[in-house]
Amino acid sequence: MNSPTIFGLCAALLVGIGLFGLIVNPQPLRKILHSI
């Protein structure tokens, strides 16, 4: 396994973590949109 593959896998996991965070904790985004 080379470095681009390691970082590619990290990127895939980061997307998953970000998606999870967006779903379970959408309040900050909602409040920002609401305050606009």
Added chain:
Amino acid sequence: MILLLNAGVGVLILSLAIFTILARELFAAAIGFITCGLLLTLIWVQLQGFDVALIEGAVGGGLTGALVIGSAARLEMVEATARVERLGAPVQVAAALLAAVVAAGLAACVFALPESPSTLAPEVTANIDRTGVANPITAVLLAFRAMDTLLEAIVLVFALIGVWSLAPDRVWGGRPGPGWYSDPDGILAYAARILPPVGIIVGIYIFWVGADHPGGKFQGATILAAMWLLAARAGLTDAPPISRTLLRMTLVGGPLVFIAIGLAGAAIAGAFLAYPDSYAKPLILAIEWALMPSLTLTLALLLVGPPQRPATQ
């Protein structure tokens, strides 16, 4: 050894991402996000993507970090309510499953990538001499794919107009931002006096070397915008009213020069944004010089936000 270090950086950034998601305070999450951006910069350096590393550090970690901290400060009032509104366990488990499936799909795509991907790098290397610049990234952005760069510059202006359009009618044409004030003898004012001279030189240097080395107008403009923002947050300067003609001319000046050079290429070299061979480098530099102030102003004003005060205040 390098592979082990890279794996360590990967584990670190994943841990930081989890911390950012689970952090109970918005400010802590914002700091986690900024640190993630800085680690991403390291990763791009490891992947030999120096230009991407510079823009990730300046925009991904720097300007976006400032934006996230600003948002966290605005949301401080509602943070307590947000904690109460957390979803139940079944929904969290379902979200975790969905996120795991998406991550697994993307990971499978990473393993499915070909060993030696198709690349246009040989074509760029073969034709870079005709552009007169030595940095292949600059050659791609301002010669081979100049249309993309032109549209990026125009999109930024439209984004700023979108932000301005959120202003209430009574302050339209007024000054963006709340009008910051800080203790003249405090650490913020001190930093705002010390850092900008250095930052301005670094920003101009990164812009200047962009033709031949990693760097360029976007990275340089981001640093200059950050320096202005630091001085503004310390109350040492103020945002100009958006009704000011000089401000508006500067904002659109860069894209207009870009379009004018593109049209001249259509007339002289036979295609929009085509450069006559012997004039390619001077024209690329002219576009860079024209875009630099436009981008600096646009990025700074995007961060400051819509007008909140009358022009006279």
